[in-house]
Amino acid sequence: MTISGSLASAISGLNAASRNVEVISNNIANAATKGYGRRELVTEARSIGSVGQGVRVVGVRRESDMVLIGDRRIAQAATGGDAVRAAYYRSLESAIGTTDSAVSIGSRIDAFDSALLAAAANPGSSARLDAAVQAADALTQQISDAADAVQELRQRADGTIADQVTQLNAALRRVSDLNGQIRGHAGGNTDASALMDQRQQVIDSIAAILPVREVQREFGQVALYALNGAALVEGPAAQFGFSRTAAIGPDTCLAEGELSGLTLNGRPVALSGANSPIAGGAMAAQFQLRDTLAVESQTQLDALARDLVERFSDSGLDPSLSPGAAGLFTDNGSAFDPLAETGLAQRLGVNAAVDPARGGALWRLRDGIGAGSAGAGGNAQLLVDLQAALTERRATASGGFMAADRSFSALQGEIVSSVAASRLGAEAEASFSSARSEALVQEEEAGGVDTDFELQSLLMVEQAYAANAKVIQIIGQMIDKLMEM
Known part of the structure; x- marks a missing residue:
């Protein structure tokens, strides 16, 4: 040389x-x-x-390792969805109250039961009658607050979906833009690796919302697909559409068009199942919370409220009531209509006839809701019957519960147990998916x-x-x- x-x-x-x-x-x-x-x-x-x-x-x-990264992204999406469901059941359990909680539907039932027994022991005492009315009002308020919390969670989920759609559309456009910049480096002496790093971070942020698959294309570009095969980035970016709902109530539902669904490039898409482009991720879990989980919870609380109303409005319990009149508990001050059960938990209240603050009289709790004048102060029969109605075992008319006779306390206990079981199951799934995602992250870092x-x-x-x-x-x-x- x-x-x-x-x-x-x-x-x-x-x-x-x-x-x-x-x-x-x-x-x-x-x-x-x-x-x-x-x-x-x-x-x-x-x-x-x-x-x-x-x-x-x-x-x-x-x-x-694109295979490993793809698996990690799908696990990441599943972790997000499981975390949403676990958080929902924790919030619901907190709103209803556990068996050991001092402020819960169960504790309000116990307090009302004790107040009725105390009033029956001394029916002439205005203080004890007032305590019973206050305990009844606290019970209805606790049920109403729990139902309000469910609707608040639905409202929050709707807002979260709107935010996720905004983030998702911006991220998809960013991936498409980075593809163009990376293509511009092809064949030159400049290094596009930093742009590829940015693109991977953006795609990871998409995977936090819905599971995606990345497919390599020429000149360093990539295409993104949902698990159902829908193209999210194939050249230009796809566009998701969603409209935030201003106010969600117990009867607000997707089927009636009162809630927004999801569109992809202007076309409606399934929100769950194998044909859904968002299935398996955090956004799908938010839709499930808004349209299914919270609706089921509202239904059970409405059934609980209905059971309470019907227990205290049965014919023969209070002879002073005319047929069809409201009993001790009302639907927004009126008699309950079984065809209008949805939202009853929020409308539940104590009959104004026994509330002095609303023009009623305490003695009507002892002598009858429809009584025109006070009776003998020592007559405790109606108070005894009211307490018996609370603890009577009877069939539950709605709510999807298993056929069985229950006391009112047992009915709420079944709801509490169901929520606790759902929470434990959701937390177990969240823990498993989190551990799997973390294992894939560690494997990715090791490589x-x-x-x-x-x-x-x-x-x-x-x-x-x-x-x-x-x-x-x-x-x-x-x-x-x-x-x-």
Whole structure:
């Protein structure tokens, strides 16, 4: 090899080593950066004719395990959905109250039962009658508050969906834009790896909302598909559509068009099942919460309210009531209509006839809701019958409960137990999916940047750099000698 050829080879080696040091340093510096793909310098032999002229830097290759990343994204989406359901049941359980809670529907029932017994023991005491009325009012308020909390959770889910759609559309457009920028680097000497890192981070944010599959395309571009095959990014980005609902009530439902569904490029899409583009992710769980889980909870609370109303309005319980008149508990002040059960939990209240603050009289709790004047102060029969009505075992008319006779306390206990079981199941699923997602994250990180390996590579590059520098030094000395001759 000639002196000029040796010099060219050494200089190309220095350039390659210098570039490699930069690549390795970036790997080490970004070892813990989310979305960072390990870089590796790509070189090839350079020759002029049949004579070797060192090495040429071809470019920088970004390494990533797309199969593992795809699995991690699907697990990430499942974790988000399970977390939504678990959080819903925790909130619902808090609103209804557990058996050991001092402020719960169960504790309000116990307080009302005790107040009726105390009033029956001394029916002439206005204080005890007032305590019974106050306990009845507290019970209806607790049921109403629990139902209001359910609707608040529906409203919050609707708002979350609207925010997620906005984020999703922006992220899909960003992926499409980054595809265009990365394509612009194809065939040039510039490195598009940083743009690919950004794109991976954006796609990861999409996976937090719905599960996606990434497909490699030419010139470093990617396409994104939902699990049902719907194209989300294939060239231009798809557009999701959703309208936030201003106010959601117990009877507000998707089937009647009162709630917004979801559209993809202007066409309605399924919100659940195998044909849904969002199935298996956090957005699908929010729709499930809004349209199914919370509706079922409202139905059970309405059934609980109906059971309470009907227990205290049965014919024969209060002889002073005319047929069809409201009993101790009312539907917004009126008699209950079984055809208008939806939302009864929010409308539930104590009959104004026994409430002095609303023009009623306490003695009507003792003498009858429809009584025109106070009776004997020692007559406790109606109070005894009212307490018996509360504890009587009877069939539940609605709510989808199993056929059985229950006391009012047992009915609410069944609701509490059902919510607790659902919470435990949802938390178990969330824990499993979270553990699976974390395991995939750890596996992905283990296959990413290995700082020990990078440091070893850096030492080898430094040795190569020193060797090429030594060659240049020797060539310089040779040229100096030749010049002296």
